[in-house]
Amino acid sequence: MIKSGSSFLREITRLTVQDLGLLEKSKVSCCNVSLSQCHAVVEIGRAAEMSLNDLAQVLNLDKSTMSRVVNTLVENEYVDRLIDQADRRYIRISLTEKGKHLYQSIENNMNQYFEDIFQKIPEHKQKEVTENLELIMNILRNKQD
Amino acid sequence: MIKSGSSFLREITRLTVQDLGLLEKSKVSCCNVSLSQCHAVVEIGRAAEMSLNDLAQVLNLDKSTMSRVVNTLVENEYVDRLIDQADRRYIRISLTEKGKHLYQSIENNMNQYFEDIFQKIPEHKQKEVTENLELIMNILRNKQD
DNA sequence: AATGATTAGTTGCAATTAGAAACTGTTTTG
DNA sequence: CAAAACAGTTTCTAATTGCAACTAATCATT
Structure with a gap:
């Protein structure tokens, strides 16, 4: 296997x-939340408020599945589901206080994980690595248009 | 949010x-393979041969679930399952020719995806980015001891 | 304004997928 | 040689999923 930058990127992702x-x-x-519920909480937290379709799309789930996942999250009081008064076909999904706590706790774990990795990069290289990572991130973001 | 290298790394992964x-x-x-089956084929292909427990561990699945996934893959002729003659409690899971084809096709897709990203990095920066990615990869590998 | 098409979300249904625990057969240990 | 440990399978049951049919709301066209 050729040890190119792309294979390193792949291995990092893996x-x-x-x-x-x-x-x-x-x-x-x-x-006591399922993996889908966990992902949903993160996405809702990131977006602050979103519709069911939005959520289904980012999580690659069928809207019926998404509807039920949200339902469970509402029952467990992690999210609020309100009808959008501007267009009443839509629902506005947002985190409750309890949901925000869960979200923050997940975020903290995630950030800690990536921060730990980053701190192992020799200090004099951190700036350069950051620039390179930003470059890659922007390429990925531009792919999604 | 602080735009640090670790947050870029996180976003890239995301x-x-x-x-x-x-x-x-x-x-x-x-x-016509499920996502679990697809993942299993990739892991078996990477390792060439592995036990059920090994596979269950890398894929984070229960061994009973893993057993059934492997079973389906055997039925669909993607993998061979042989009893290890050195220790007959173990099974040796490996790809059939058909499985290798599937594996190669998945690999090609994946490599193409990452290659496309990498090619969008300005040529004069590719060497530097490669070095930095290798650094991160090694940090991740050392985490898993 | 009426009605037909579109859109967002929910529900019924069937199939798949999952893990826990009990079980089989093998090897290791004392 | 018995018993503990181990790898994998099977049974049972619960959760998860997607498709298709449905409801309700809005948009578009006349």
Whole structure:
């Protein structure tokens, strides 16, 4: 296998996904939420407020599945579901206080994970690495248009 | 939010995971294999041969679930399952020719995805980015001891 | 303004997928 | 040689999922 930058990028993704899978599973088991629910909470938290379709799209789930996941989250008081008064076909999904706490706790775990990695980069290289990572991030963002 | 290198790394992982989820779903639908089966094929292909427990561990699945996934893959002739003659409690899971083809096709998709990203990095920066990515990859690998 | 098409979300249904626990067969240990 | 440990399978049951049919709201066209 050619050891190119792209293969390193792939391996980085592979390893992080695997690590985060474990991390998420521990979160899931300690908070009595399923993995889908956990992902949903993160996405809602990031967007502050979103519709069901938005959520289904980012999570790659069928809208019926999404509807039920949200339903469970409402029942467990992690999210609020309100009808959009401007267009009453839509629902506005947002986190409750309880949901925000869960979100913050997940965020803290995630940030800690990535911060730990970053801190292992020799200090004199951190600036350069940051610039390069930003470059890659922007390429990825531009892909999604 | 502080725009540090760690947050870029996190965002890169986020975006790639999302893209690859879509990529995998298309693969899954065209090859009549489930997502778990798809992941299993990739891991078996990477390791060439592994036990059920090994596989369950990398994929974060229960061994009973893993057993069934492997079973389906054997039925669909993607993998061979042989009893290890040195210790007959173990099974040796490996790809059939058909499985290798599927694996190669998944690999090609993945490599293409990452290669496309990498090619968008200005040529004069590619060497530097590669070095930095390798650094991060090694940090991640050392985490898993 | 009426009605037909579109859109957002929910629900019924069937199939898949999951884990826990009990079980089988093998190897290791004392 | 018995018992503990281990790898994998099977049984049972619960959760998760997607598709299709449905409801309700809005938009578009006349």
